[in-house]
Amino acid sequence: MLPVDRLATLARSDGITELESALLPLMRMLAELDEPGETEKAEVDRLLPLVFAVVREVCSEDYEKRNAPEVEDAVPQIVMLSPECESLSDLLLQMEHYGYAFKVFADYRQGLRYALDNSVVAVVVSLSDGFSADIRTVVDELRRHGRKWFVLSDRGDFSLRLQAVRMGALGFFIAPLNVGVLVDAVDPLAYKARDEPYRVLVLDDSVTVLAAIRKTLGQFPNLNTQVLRDPALVLEKLLDFTPDVLLLDFHMDGCNGLEVAKIIRQNRAFESMPIVFLTSETREDVQLEAMRHGGDDFLTKPISEAQLVNTVISKAERYRGLRKLMVEDSLTGLFNHVKTKALLQQSLLLAERQKRPVCYAILDIDHFKRVNDNYGHTVGDKVIKTLARLLKQKVRRSDVVGRYGGEEFVIVMFDSTPADAKARVDRMREAFGDIYHAYDEGIFSVSFSAGVAHFPAYGTMMELMVAADDALYEAKRAGRNRVVCAQRSVAV
Ligand SMILES: Nc1nc2c(ncn2[C@@H]2O[C@H](COP(=O)(O)OP(=O)(O)OP(=O)(O)O)[C@@H](O)[C@H]2O)c(=O)[nH]1
Known part of the structure; x- marks a missing residue:
């Protein structure tokens, strides 16, 4: 087996599809050759930089982070400062069912130390008699260390609420504390939406164009860009990578972007995925024809960096928003x-x-x-x-x-x-x-x-x-x- 074939097999078995795709044209060419001539050597010189670019990407820290196996998140913790530890045992159990670790401290100083030494989502401070001097010191410390905290009180008069707001309380609960109310308040702090980077796929047969686009988009951490040179692999790549936007070369060897767009649109899963053509074509009738067949926009080469980034982000953003509406159940936010x-x-x-x-x-x-x-x-x-x-x-x-x-x-x-x-x-x-x-x-x-x-x-x-x-x-x-x-x- 040739080293390049072996490398491709390894790439496939490890799921590194970018490397496998980059090696394929090289393998095809080598398979047809007995003796390489000057043209073939030039072709190898043209293809190798792309392979090296992918290897560099795969070896980068960023790639490792993106492909790292999942680590289960730590259980989010809520700290409660309250003299009535025993009466809170039921609340403690309920919070556990909602996926929270709930720690109650009757000694406020001890609870404060715990909250400062550990990563806690929020602290609930129970006031039995307003803001005493001791409690003021405790909440000042919480505030100074950027801890989120809430008040729990059996009275909710305006002056007490005003003091709480002035001391930086995030919310005010009236006792007895209702578990649903507490969970509603702390959920957004514990489960901040994970902003996944937008996925961008670029299909172009020019190594130079691919390298330039990858370099420009690579500067933005909210963009995860992958490239492809072979249109024949596009459907598999789309299934695998599920991009938020596809940048598609209009003129490629063997087929044009319009034909590729038509093939893509024949798949229901990609009916509404934005396709942006990359072209040096400026004739309006050709552009209109391309839009009629499923293109969403045109970027005319040479493409300005600002225009590229703006177009990619705005298309991906709209598609994500649209997809969210299409896939979520409105009552629960779960998949429909x-x-x-x-x-x-x-x-x-x-x-x-x-x-x-x-x-x-x-x-x-x-x-x-x-x-x-x-x-x-x-x-x-x-x-x-x-x-x-x-x-x-x-x-x-x-x-x-x-x-x-x-x-x-x-x-x-x-x-x-x-x-x-x-x-x-x-x-x-x-x-x-x-x-x-x-x-x-x-x-x-x-x-x-x-x-x-x-x-x-x-x-x-x-x-x-x-x-x-x-x-x-x-x-x-x-x-x-x-x-x-x-x-x-x-x-x-
Ligand atoms: N509040 C509310 N009720 C709903 C919703 N969707 C369906 N339901 C109600 O859910 C109930 C389902 O009842 P059934 O399918 O008869 O079954 P069940 O009473 O759950 O009994 P078993 O499934 O046999 O244990 C119906 O009364 C629906 O009206 C919803 O979105 N909100």
Whole structure:
């Protein structure tokens, strides 16, 4: 095997698709050669810099960071300074179910030291008698060290609220502290939206153009740029990289950008992905024709850096916004039905390729009609939102969690065995059952039932979904508040 072929095989097995794509033209050329002549040597000289550029990118720290395996986030911590430790044990348990570690200190100085020495999301300071001198010192220190803090008080008069605001309190709770209110206040601090860089794919057969665009866009940490020279690999690359914008050369060897755009648009998944043509074409009729066939914009070569960056960011931003609206369920912010199914399909394709297991769970809140009938639709909606938040906090980053409709949710767990999936969904079920939901006159709790099915034991998406549904039905029939696994095992 030639060294270049070996390198490509390694790149493929390690999932470094950029390197594999960069090596392909070189391998094709070498495969056809007996004796390299001057033209071939010149071609090798032309292709090698691209390979080296990819190797440099792959070896960079940034690439490692982007491709690093997932690390589970640490459990976010809330510190409570309150003389009434015992009465807070229930709140402590409830906060744990919402995914928080909750520490209570009766000794305010000790609590302060803990909050300063550890990474805490927020501190709740209980005032039994307004802001005493001691409490003032404590909150001054919290403020000086940039810790976020809230007041908990049994009175909420204007003058006390004013003092709290002046001392930098982020919020004011009236005792007894309602867990839902506390979670609503601290969630945005603990789970700041992760701003993933926009993904930009550039398809151009000129190494010089690719290198120049990569260099310009590479200066922006909010852009993750990958390049491709071979149009034949574009669909695979789009599936793999799912770019937010594609920069597409208008004139390439063997085919033109318009034809590539038409092929891309024939795939539903890429119907609305922005395509920006890179061209030296200035004729209006050609540009209009290209727009008619799915182009969104033109960048005329030579492209100014400012114009390139502005166009890429504005197109990617709009597409992300649009996609968010299209894929999210409006009540819970989870993936909606259509998107969840698409992601399940994607996970199964990947699992098949990589010979890895996937578990699919379907969850349904028990006797939810009664919740609506007894406490009202608004309270019912809150219960749905609470379960959504709990699931979001309990799943791994690689899992997919979606609202399938009504009071039904699904979780797709990649690389998960049935026993592992069942145990995890069971923990979610227990946590959900322990949560108190509030209505006008008191509190109540609810449970959910779930069915879990395993791929490849159930080898198609339809089989998997039907098996999980049947298992859910079985869980309901057996008395609810339980998780049932579909029983078929993998043939060895
Ligand atoms: N509040 C609220 N209720 C909803 C929503 N979507 C569906 N529902 C209600 O959810 C209830 C589902 O009830 P059923 O499917 O009969 O089942 P169930 O009462 O949950 O009983 P089991 O599933 O057999 O345990 C219906 O009353 C729907 O009106 C929603 O978005 N908000």
